[in-house]
Amino acid sequence: MSKARLNISLDQDLVDFVKVYVRENRTTVADVITQFVLTLKRHAQGESMEIILSDPDFHKAILNVKSTLSDGTAKWHTFEEVFDD
Incomplete structure (x- = not known):
């Protein structure tokens, strides 16, 4: 699937948290956001x-x-x- 760029603004404490989280879990901010949105989509569409x-x-x-x-x-x-x- 092709990727699209999305600019978002977050509270600074969330930015700080996600930076530490991705470093500790060897992932990327994009992956964290993608997983969150995918989970939200599945929940909204009833795909549990x-x-x-x-x-x-x-x-x-x-x-x-x-x-x-x-x-x-x-x-x-x-x-x-x-x-x-």
């Missing part, structure tokens, strides 16, 4: 993610991924390693 999010195994897997990404123990692979025939 509650079923998968409430699955205990999914919850454990997400926590494991977050932990390995946060502590730097995740093993990264090249595109070729993952998708090469």
